[in-house]
Amino acid sequence: MGKSKLEMVICRTCLRDNPGSGTFTDFEHNAKHYQESLKEGFLKKTADIKFQNCFAQCENFHCVQVTQGGRGYLLKKISTPEKQQQLVEWLRESKQKGLLELPDTFSEHLIGPVETQEKYQKI
Secondary structure: OOOOOEEEEEEHHHHHHOOOOHHHOOHHHHHHHHHHHOEOOOOOEOEEEEEEOOOOOOOOOOOEEEEEOOEEEEEOOOOOHHHHHHHHHHHHHHHHHOOOOOOHHHHHHEEEEEEOOOOOOOO
């Protein structure tokens, strides 16, 4: 997957429809938590964070998509502070290695591999 930038897409729908406590109170708290956790310095961050309204997997709850170079993974049930921290640590390790490989700790959370597409192609 090369040294291209990591991207993380967080589902808004999961937290809107299923609010919890702590960082899961609402979408804004969850997004801010991820943004703070992924900071590496003044202007550096481990991954770019984007938001989406639904991955059409809502029965799985708390979905997160992680990609690098257009390829990655759609994960489900990232719904505890411990799982969020494991996700952040995995992204940091992946950035250092320059390779995004799914660790065994997320195998039960995998919905499937993804390939992102550019919305517009240059002619």
